[in-house]
Amino acid sequence: MLDGLDTSSIGVAAPAIAAHFAVPPAALTAAFVLTSVGAVLGYLASGPLVSRFEARPVLIASVAMFGVLSLATPLAGSVGQLAALRLVTAIGLGAALPSAIAIATSQCPPRLRETAAVIVGTGLAAGGILGGVLGAVLTAHLGWQSIFIIGGALPLALSLVLLLWLPRRAAAGDLVSINQRDLHRGGLKPIGDLLATGLGARTISLWLFSFLIFADGYALVFWLPTLLIKFGFSPEYAQLGISFFSAGGLVANVTVMLLVSRLPIARILLSGLVVGVISAAGLAAHDLIPIGVWLLIAGTGAGLISCSVGQSALAVAIYPEALRTHGVGFSAAAGRIGSIIGPAVAGLLISMGVAPKAIVLAATIPALVAILALLQHMRTPTRT
Numbered sequence: 335m336l337d338g339l340d341t342s343s344i345g346v347a348a349p350a351i352a353a354h355f356a357v358p359p360a361a362l363t364a365a366f367v368l369t370s371v372g373a374v375l376g377y378l379a380s381g382p383l384v385s386r387f388e389a390r391p392v393l394i395a396s397v398a399m400f401g402v403l404s405l406a407t408p409l410a411g412s413v414g415q416l417a418a419l420r421l422v423t424a425i426g427l428g429a430a431l432p433s434a435i436a437i438a439t440s441q442c443p444p445r446l447r448e449t450a451a452v453i454v455g456t457g458l459a460a461g462g463i464l465g466g467v468l469g470a471v472l473t474a475h476l477g478w479q480s481i482f483i484i485g486g487a488l489p490l491a492l493s494l495v496l497l498l499w500l501p502r503r504a505a506a507g508d509l510v511s512i513n514q515r516d517l518h519r520g521g522l523k524p525i526g527d528l529l530a531t532g533l534g535a536r537t538i539s540l541w542l543f544s545f546l547i548f549a550d551g552y553a554l555v556f557w558l559p560t561l562l563i564k565f566g567f568s569p570e571y572a573q574l575g576i577s578f579f580s581a582g583g584l585v586a587n588v589t590v591m592l593l594v595s596r597l598p599i600a601r602i603l604l605s606g607l608v609v610g611v612i613s614a615a616g617l618a619a620h621d622l623i624p625i626g627v628w629l630l631i632a633g634t635g636a637g638l639i640s641c642s643v644g645q646s647a648l649a650v651a652i653y654p655e656a657l658r659t660h661g662v663g664f665s666a667a668a669g670r671i672g673s674i675i676g677p678a679v680a681g682l683l684i685s686m687g688v689a690p691k692a693i694v695l696a697a698t699i700p701a702l703v704a705i706l707a708l709l710q711h712m713r714t715p716t717r718t
Contacts, residue, residue, distance in 0.1 A: 339464050345557070346481065372421040377428040458583075541668035550638050589640075607708070610638050
């Protein structure tokens with residue numbers, strides 16, 4: 335949840351930050367992109383760090399890290415300093431999620447591992463809702479800096495809770511940690527094993543799926559308030575767009591939780607993605623009353639966020655225990671690389687004066703290609 339809060343905060347606060355520094359909103363593209371660059375570095379580092387130190391200390395350290403750095407964000411004196419702080423903050427964000435998923439899935443019987451991964455990842459959507467609601471209120475009354483102060487204080491408090499009460503050892507968790515340490519010491523090449531016979535095609539299609547979904551999702555998370563302002567909404571209502579986007583994702587994630595132990599995860603994600611594509615096309619194609627726009631934003635978020643969270647569950651279904659943290663981390667890294675490209679392209683289109691509805695319509699193209707990548711997992715049975 336705090337990962338989602340911190341990630342959405344830069345998008346929610348973007349109009350106010352741009353006004354504070356007297357720059358156009360597109361000037362914040364570097365801050366958006368470097369947020370994703372830092373997350374990629376964190377995701378890629380998560381597997382080796384967990385192999386060396388185990389998941390618990392990695393999770394605690396990463397939560398404390400992005401808490402401290404979020405508190406430092408309001409001290410930025412320029413857009414460049416803001417971008418640099420977002421880079422190092424996101425390294426902590428990236429290292430946290432794979433560790434959390436590894437801890438949760440190690441405690442579950444096989445039939446519930448995908449469900450556990452979805453539950454942990456659903457915190458991202460909940461954090462996005464919290465960020466949108468808090469952002470609209472805090473920016474109006476206390477300034478954009480207050481979003482990052484709240485977003486830093488809460489992770490620091492949580493890191494203390496984790497330090498005191500997160501279990502140190504459990505039988506299943508010990509097995510995962512021992513296996514990962516043995517692989518680390520034995521010189522395992524994680525990429526080679528993820529691409530090994532029997533896994534290679536599914537790994538590549540998973541990376542492509544994650545790349546495309548994150549490119550779409552993060553482009554909208556970062557730029558949706560700006561696009562809605564261009565649609566004609568007031569800044570206060572535009573900031574609520576992220577809340578509706580995330581609320582749709584939260585509802586979809588709850589649905590995925592209820593279905594994932596009964597249906598293949600790939601089939602569930604395919605259904606959600608179709609809903610997202612239809613909703614985005616509707617948002618781009620029609621002039622609607624405001625309630626219609628909010629529902630279409632929620633539908634778009636339902637498809638994209640559920641798939642962004644669900645790619646971790648898909649990775650859990652594909653990889654054996656010893657490769658699970660690496661598999662989740664590399665899949666998330668592929669997604670975050672997409673989240674670098676997506677906001678950058680959207681920022682470029684906005685700076686070029688492309689119509690906002692055309693930008694939203696263009697977001698359906700990567701989603702359609704992602705459907706094709708997902709078909710690889712419809713044909714191949716998942717690991718039990």
